[in-house]
Amino acid sequence: MLVLVGPIPIRDFPFSLGAVRMNGHDISVDGQVLDINRGTVAMMASAVAVCREYGLEPPTAMIAGDIGTRRGSVQIYEYLAQNLSMDDVNVLTLHYIMPDITRNKKFLDHIDTVDQRPVLIADAGAMYVAKAGGDAQRYDVFTPDLGEMAFLADEKAVHPAYTRGFIFHMEDDVPQLVQRAHEQKNTARTIFVKGKTDYICQEGKILEEISTPIIEEMEPIGGTGDMITGMISALIYAGKSPLDACRIAGRVNRKAGELSRPTPATQVKDIIAHIPNALNEVLEEIS
Amino acid sequence: MKWFRKDKQKKEDITDSQVITRGLLIFPDTSSVMQAEQILKEAEYDIKVVSPPPKYRTGCDLSVEFPLIEEPGIMKVLKEIGLPPMDRLLISENGTEPLRLCRTKDFGDYLMVRAANMKITIDKATHQVVNISGGGCPDVPYLAYEMLGKKLEETPEPVLIGFSMCAYSLNTARSEMIKITDKK
Numbered sequence: 001m002l003v004l005v006g007p008i009p010i011r012d013f014p015f016s017l018g019a020v021r022m023n024g025h026d027i028s029v030d031g032q033v034l035d036i037n038r039g040t041v042a043m044m045a046s047a048v049a050v051c052r053e054y055g056l057e058p059p060t061a062m063i064a065g066d067i068g069t070r071r072g073s074v075q076i077y078e079y080l081a082q083n084l085s086m087d088d089v090n091v092l093t094l095h096y097i098m099p100d101i102t103r104n105k106k107f108l109d110h111i112d113t114v115d116q117r118p119v120l121i122a123d124a125g126a127m128y129v130a131k132a133g134g135d136a137q138r139y140d141v142f143t144p145d146l147g148e149m150a151f152l153a154d155e156k157a158v159h160p161a162y163t164r165g166f167i168f169h170m171e172d173d174v175p176q177l178v179q180r181a182h183e184q185k186n187t188a189r190t191i192f193v194k195g196k197t198d199y200i201c202q203e204g205k206i207l208e209e210i211s212t213p214i215i216e217e218m219e220p221i222g223g224t225g226d227m228i229t230g231m232i233s234a235l236i237y238a239g240k241s242p243l244d245a246c247r248i249a250g251r252v253n254r255k256a257g258e259l260s261r262p263t264p265a266t267q268v269k270d271i272i273a274h275i276p277n278a279l280n281e282v283l284e285e286i287s
Numbered sequence: 288m289k290w291f292r293k294d295k296q297k298k299e300d301i302t303d304s305q306v307i308t309r310g311l312l313i314f315p316d317t318s319s320v321m322q323a324e325q326i327l328k329e330a331e332y333d334i335k336v337v338s339p340p341p342k343y344r345t346g347c348d349l350s351v352e353f354p355l356i357e358e359p360g361i362m363k364v365l366k367e368i369g370l371p372p373m374d375r376l377l378i379s380e381n382g383t384e385p386l387r388l389c390r391t392k393d394f395g396d397y398l399m400v401r402a403a404n405m406k407i408t409i410d411k412a413t414h415q416v417v418n419i420s421g422g423g424c425p426d427v428p429y430l431a432y433e434m435l436g437k438k439l440e441e442t443p444e445p446v447l448i449g450f451s452m453c454a455y456s457l458n459t460a461r462s463e464m465i466k467i468t469d470k471k
Contacts, residue, residue: 007425009431037428038431039427039428041428067425067429098424099345101345102345124423125423127423128423147403147404158348159452160403161403162452165388220392220406220418222420222421264394264417265408267418
């Protein structure tokens with residue numbers, strides 16, 4: 001089972017756990033229709049698109065309404081730590097959750113008690129809290145962008161907003177950021193650094209760079225990073241290694257961007273719609 | 288809006304050598320810090336938001352650093368608006384300030400500003416906010432819903448409707464974008 005976890009930006013949206021269904025241009029969870037936009041929903045839509053192509057059962061979503069007040073994030077943390085049986089969970093991806101170091105450690109302690117540990121993937125708030133709490137190495141995959149990579153490399157920062165200036169200015173030197181973060185044990189085993197050039201790294205070493213096609217207009221588009229996280233999750237669920245999942249997802253992301261012919265005003269749902277074609281093209285190219 | 292105005296004469300009487308000991312105000316959440324910051328700055332208090340000490344950290348939080356000599360006035364202001372801090376600490380050195388550096392990228396018809404992990408992009412001709420990206424706290428998608436499609440100057444200030452450090456960074460990016468567009 002692939003479980004995708006994250007808050008929904010709707011104030012009173014109830015805690016829900018259910019299969020993610022694709023309904024035309026929207027997705028639904030537990031009968032509740034969700035607009036495909038940035039954040040958790042973009043990640044889920046991208047994962048569903050990949051699962052469909054591989055003929056896999058749809059991901060399971062664990063979501064709750066949270067507009068930053070922590071309410072939904074707390075519900076999620078508590079369910080993860082107390083109620084979620086990990087027996088059937090192969091891959092567990094956590095996304096835009098409000099950082100809460102204490103609650104996150106309880107969840108990780110729960111994970112440590114299960115026989116079959118799922119592959120753990122974190123992006124956004126889930127990645128921030130993992131690093132801030134000194135728990136980065138308990139995860140398998142992180143998917144930072146450049147600003148977040150600088151945060152991972154700064155041992156003193158508890159949030160990207162606190163990244164020190166001299167490290168913020170090191171963003172053009174991704175290898176140094178990756179090495180620095182790894183030396184300080186602030187990364188997961190595999191990291192996918194999203195940027196003009198994507199870097200796929202393991203154990204502090206850059207193993208592959210993806211830099212073509214260059215679609216500059218994708219940088220301002222909210223949700224393109226969420227797409228990558230969703231695709232990596234689904235590809236690992238489909239049996240790919242984290243490294244291969246990163247290699248495929250990075251290429252599909254660029255290809256889908258190219259197919260959508262974006263401007264800086266394009267919305268991510270218009271790019272997600274091209275994932276099936278982009279995935280097939282990429283799989284053909286690399287086979 | 289100027290909610291409170293401090294006595295200017297009093298500020299001029301305070302010398303640098305007197306303002307050597309500072310304190311930290313701890314609030315229950317980031318949103319309260321953001322409100323306190325805005326109100327105290329409007330009242331011209333010499334305060335800044337900084338990272339709280341480790342025992343108060345959740346991973347996404349702020350505190351308000353202030354000159355102890357101003358404490359009675361600051362506490363009065365906060366009490367009057369119903370925003371009393373949870374705790375008040377003495378500090379021997381400054382905390383870590385949030386990053387305020389911005390980067391700008393020109394896309395021809397569009398302009399993007401990034402602060403820390405948050406980016407805002409506008410249509411240069413209309414000033415319409417066309418995209419918001421980056422960030423990782425749950426109020427980011429909410430902020431995007433509230434700001435997308437509106438003219439930059441008509442968007443709500445992220446610190447007023449957001450709750451997280453990401454909202455704080457987006458606020459920095461939005462302020463920088465307003466400065467840039469005002470110059471043109």
